[in-house]
Amino acid sequence: MLAYLLIMCVAFYLVSATLIRLVGEYLFSQKADDELAAARAMAAAAESPLAGRDAEALWSLARDGAGQTGRVLVTDLYGTVQADSLSLLNGARLSRRETAAALNGQGETYGCYFVGEGGSSVSARAEADSMVCVYAVPVGGETPAGALVYITTSQTAYRSLMRIQTQMLTWLALVTAAVMLISLFVSRFFTRPIAELNEGIVEMTRGDFSNRVRVRGKNEFAQLAVAFNMMCDRIESLDKARSQFVSNASHELKTPLSTMKILIETLMYQDPMDPGMTREFLTDINKEIDRLNSIIGDLLTLVGIDSGEKPVDMKPLSVADLLNDNMRRLQPLARERGIEMTLSVREQVMVNGSASRLTQVFYNLMDNAIKYTGRGGSVRVELNRREKKAIIRVIDTGIGIPKEDQPHVFDRFYRVDKARSRETGGTGLGLSIVKQIVLMHGGHIEVASEENKGSTFTVELPESPRENA
Template sequence: MNVKIKKLSISQKVLTLFLFSFIFSILFSFLFIHFLYKDLYIRSVKERLVNEGQRTAAHFHYGSLSGDIKEKIDWYNVISSYEVIAVDQLEELDQYFPYRIDYEHLLSDADEQKLLNGQYVLKEGYVHEFKRNIVGAIFPLTHEEQLIGFIYIYVPLAEIPEVFRKGIPVLVITGTFFFIVLYIIVNYFVRSIFNPIRMMREFAKEVGRGNFSKRIQVETSDEIGELATAFNKMTESLEKQDERKKEFLANVAHELRTPLTYIGGYTRLLLDEAYESKVEAKNHLQLIDKEAKRMQKLIHDLLQLNQLEDPNLTLQKEPIAFSQLILDSLELFTPSLTMRNIIVKTDLDDEVIILGDLNRLQQVLYNVIDNAIKYSYDHGTIHIRLIQQDNQAELTIRDHGIGIPKQDLDRIGERFYRTDKSRSRKTGGTGLGLSIVKEIVNLHDGTMDIQSEEGKGTTVILSFPLVEL
């Protein structure tokens, strides 16, 4: 049974639950009607019967049961729904009521003893001759504390259909109408709930096949609507990730294709000894070495990006004197600055302390300063400024070089994106430097903003939270 239930769909389970609920409601209605019959109807009949019997017995205060009294009782039987039998002795009851109740004699020894003691006896049970149950009571008649006779008053009980003759048709009609209305409502809600789920199931199969283009139409704002919205957002996110993955693979293939072509071509020239001098052969080897190093750097940057995007990455943060870190990083560029006659002017606040990973922040500074130098004109100037601004350490690095076209600014920081591919190849760039910078800055709860104008230079603004002292 449990296995069969597991094989049912959710909508089938809901409809099954509805069916069982309806059956339970019918069963409950039957039991309730039976309760009304047994507890209310029969109890009320007994109460009326006892009251009627006690009132009737109270009228017989004569010395004996005369013929006139019995005639009055016969007349009472004609106009009343009750049957009344008056006898002088208990043995006479069998003559007037020669039936058995539940296949037993009317009176037991215990019943006779109660009557002789002046108490009434209530009798209830099935009478075969009447083909129904009856309720009756036997009352002792007394005169001046003397037992003068007995009266037996009884009434056949109506069957349940008779008691509820008017109510049952109403109950059936109302129940049928209720069932139809409830079924329509439940069926509507089942469809409204499970149609989006069925669509999600079908769309999930499409997503599994790599098709991220379909979206679920959201028609409600309930939990199912929220689930459908979340599914659409998830699909949209997967679609973007898939596009990025394809773009990433295409970019990697493109980045590797050129150096591999160079390496393959010049290796073939060297193998075929297609060169005129050892100097030319050495130039070929140097070019091969340069392209091999470019590929090595590309792979190294990709591994770094992958590591930085790992949610389990833990930074080794410590308080850092930011200005000193900037000066230490600048020393690494002394040869290239001297060779191109580029001047670096600094305005650094020595009191700026931030919490960060020393090695990672040095990567940030190296990449940003390296770009400023690469894309500056010879004999140019680079300005570096560090200040405290609204509980933030704000570092500004501004060059006066070639700048970035306005249409490319929004894409700066994307993987492999370069505004000047030919120039980047000459400088050894992979298009991943600022992507790495962006990830490291985010890991330090910082921000990066790039402002540029083509032909006039670029300004990079980095902000990091200050250490709370």
């Protein structure tokens, strides 16, 4: 703002200075033309009295020509004053430049200057604050016989110039003040949203993510405010998810620990138990340790995926082979539970991925399908290829997932039926790991399910580009 103001003031000052100069020149040239004509007329009239050395006639000519405020001097060829309207320099020699030029036959000369405080010695009549002009005109045509010096003083020209200058300065001050006010207002208008945004950011760095900035209008600042608010929403939800995750994780870890503590205390403080009972307690403790181990393992997996590092073993893989391997590993479990498990590969597809990570995906999905399907049910795994994508479906005829739970099954630690899932050993981390891995591979996962009819998990993975080439 200050920079603009400075530029404006300098520009205005330059314009007004130029204007004052132009007006001054105009006033001066008007005056000079008139006065030079008068000087010429006087020089013509002085020609014969000067030639005839008629001092009386010269003096009266000088006096009449000088009028109230001027002065007229007539010199001979040597610059000696023959007549002075003020009768001060009679007989003295003028050595002024103007006179010399007129006497040497170089023609008329004139010059004007301003007289400040104190007046001027040249005119002896000039008051302070006036303009003095000196005209020197040769007397006597081709070969001059002398010179006539006409000195005028005028306050009007000077005063009008001064008046213009004062007016200009007043305008300059007024315009500056107006510009200052306007730019103050405009900069307020522009900086207020920035100040608000800044406040929001400061609040956020203090850890308060609930703050939102006001959105006004539709300009760039409004867009910035909208983007900032969106970012706040996202951070707030991430912050909530994080604390939720920490509390869930602590709770999940605490449960087996509490169980173990009770079991161990019973073993410690009870009178000698029979060996069968002791073994049963120890078996339970061992189970809880396994559970702790699997939770911590899952958490470490999630941390690994969250860190965003691409797994080192990314390479083109046959999806059918991966599905087959997992099928073989889970077949015994399915058989034990009386579930029929089948794999149908409609088309071979290669994907670029990590074998270990994708194994986790398929293993978890098939494991869930078996876990949440009752005896006599079936689990069918399909592989298709569509629009350069591998489409993997894991379809079961199990208990299904209620509509309201479906959006949450991929959340960390989310279990539909808490009690039963814990019995089956689940932590609720399986599907969140699955989702993270699928996203990491540039894929997509969704669930369709109907309670008591079964669930279908569909995974889409982009086909490996090498396969296309």
